[in-house]
Amino acid sequence: MYEGAVQELIDELGRLPGIGPKSAQRIAFHILEADPADMQQLVQAITNVKERVKFCSICGNVSEEETCNICRDPRRDPTEICVVEESKDVVAIERTRSFRGRYHVLGGAINPIGGVGPNQLRMRELLTRLTDSQVQEIIIATDPNLEGEATATYVARLLKDFDIKVTRLASGLPVGGDLEYADEVTLGRAFEGRRQLS
Template structure:
């Protein structure tokens, strides 16, 4: 069902957001209609402010309110290791683990011929430029474990091999608490390939 004028415009705009289908867009629109004006204004102000103030880090292309992000500005981070990720949200996910103390490089996506995304649409040239000073010793390819992520990792491995770096890939396998019978073949195969000593 189509609604009148600006209500339908709101539903249409919300529906353009990633992961928001028509029903979710309609639910959010009606939630906003029922919300207090001050709450809706606060949301509108934050949306305008984020577009005005947030930019991409000049070094790693993570989101930042300054020319360089807090990770690139942090002198305690290990400059010899770069984790290459597809999107900004991947940086946040890795940071939550508190396991990685290196720096990042955000590609801005993954190679996906179906979606018209080739290597030239990603920030690969900028990654290679970061290797020029010889400070980087290891590049961790932390792309998603799907077809596009694997294609991107394979391409990057070929591109980075001449630089004499240690090129690694995130380990992948069975989730903690999972059952073998429910694991797909790729995950189970990776778990075997990435096995480690039990002692």
Template sequence: MYEGAVQELIDELGRLPGIGPKSAQRVAFHILEADSDDMKRLAEAIVSVKEKVKFCQICFNVSEEDTCRICRDASRDRSVICVVEESKDVMAIERTRSFNGLYHVLGGSINPIAGVGPEQLHVRELLSRLSDDEVQEVIVATDPNLEGEATATYLVRTLGPIGIDLTRLASGLPVGGDLEYADDVTLGRAFEGRRSLS
């Protein structure tokens, strides 16, 4: 245990995802040794992101405005919505340049062990987006892991009766993996080979 502020910093860093006690200690000591101005900019960036960034009122992607740049872009294909778990998945797909439709961010996946059911996700908002006749296809792009598959199955059961084409990203993505870690070629091929669920 370190004294006061150093231990508090290590404890707070250790609460971040993917950072264990040893990593938190390394980062804390890096912060201590780094240039003061650099660390002030880091602190300001953290405060700024918490003050400025919110979620798009339409798709729930991160945005500094009420609607994100993708929803505001008139050149996007409004007949296709790609449903993803998190905003980081939107960026992973955008990097492939294989998709020009809109997105809907669920805000997670169904995980009964963690107490996350469909009610905690943005499924109702997705249903309301599908109430007009503009959307012709919904691509289910949840992670190919247990929670992602459970979420995809739920979406198929919920959206099936609406009569919209439902597709799922093709295989090629590693089972148990996350979209954000897939390389651009694999993710692009998965989009091209998506299969119908309805």
């Protein structure tokens, strides 16, 4: 335990996701030893992101404007909407350059233990977007974990009365992986999602 401001900084850094006590301590001491001008830039970047960044009024992605650049892009296919949990998922999919449709960011996943139900997510906004007859397919791209599966199942049930194709991203074995290290669920999904080669 350190005293005063140093311990307060370590405690605050430790509250960030993915930062454990040792990492928080290392970052705190890096901040202490760093050039004050560099740390002022860090403070300014944090301030700027909190003041300027908001969520897109259409899809829920992060944006500095009312709508994000993807929703504003007329070249994007309005007939396909990919439903993701978080904005970082949009970035991951965009890096593949395989999807040219639009997105819908739920803002999380259903997690009853964590107190997150469908009403805490952007489900109503998704339904509102479907009143536009352009949408032909919803691609559910939630994480392949318990919460993501629950969310995918809920969204699929929510959309069953719409005349819209609902698909789920395939999941299975990673490229470069070994069969012996794959868990049963992953291996089972790989069998379900197999495709014909010839």
